[in-house]
Amino acid sequence: MKFELAPLPYAKDALAPHLTAETLSFHYEKHHQTYMTNLKNLLAGKPEADKSLEEIVKSATPGPMFNNAAQVWNHDFYWTSMKPNGGGEPTGKLLEAIKKDFGSYAEFKGKFQDAAVKQFASGWAWLVNNGGKLEITTTSNAETPMAKGQTCLLTCDVWEHAYYIDYRNLRAKYVETFLNSLVNWDFAAANFK
Numbered sequence: 001m002k003f004e005l006a007p008l009p010y011a012k013d014a015l016a017p018h019l020t021a022e023t024l025s026f027h028y029e030k031h032h033q034t035y036m037t038n039l040k041n042l043l044a045g046k047p048e049a050d051k052s053l054e055e056i057v058k059s060a061t062p063g064p065m066f067n068n069a070a071q072v073w074n075h076d077f078y079w080t081s082m083k084p085n086g087g088g089e090p091t092g093k094l095l096e097a098i099k100k101d102f103g104s105y106a107e108f109k110g111k112f113q114d115a116a117v118k119q120f121a122s123g124w125a126w127l128v129n130n131g132g133k134l135e136i137t138t139t140s141n142a143e144t145p146m147a148k149g150q151t152c153l154l155t156c157d158v159w160e161h162a163y164y165i166d167y168r169n170l171r172a173k174y175v176e177t178f179l180n181s182l183v184n185w186d187f188a189a190a191n192f193k
């Protein structure tokens with residue numbers, strides 16, 4: 001397959017003021033692009049070059065190939081986990097499932113924020129469908145629930161590069177803003193089907 005970054009699903013300034021164009025420029029054009037460039041260099045002349053990105057993530061052993069492929073996939077997933085004028089509560093079947101598995105949207109929100117803030121150092125906070133049950137999980141560095149057979153519904157990047165320009169050290173404020181103003185519940189609902 002041809003490995004090129006997918007375009008951002010919105011303009012670089014479309015998430016402002018919550019995430020500025022400067023943050024999206026660095027995060028997408030520098031960090032995300034570097035993972036893709038590294039991956040392409042690692043794939044050159046290798047049989048894995050014919051696999052899909054998802055197949056590479058699922059089959060790679062720990063090391064640079066996994067790290068760069070998974071970071072490309074995680075960031076693609078992160079961009080669509082947000083949208084302009086996002087945030088608020090989900091609706092429909094997804095809201096019903098959140099109520100069933102977490103008690104209420106407010107309880108889900110508190111647990112997601114807590115997990116995202118407590119993830120030590122670099123990583124990701126996720127809402128996943130684990131065999132029919134919704135769960136909040138965090139992963140370190142490039143690790144991804146997708147490689148473990150869980151269905152990812154949405155993710156929040158908690159690497160410092162995701163928020164440091166706009167929020168400095170205040171990860172909690174960034175995560176709260178992600179849920180209040182950015183999260184794309186339409187995407188999560190589509191993944192839940």
Ligand code: MN3
Binds near residue numbers: 031157161
């Ligand atoms: Mn990132």
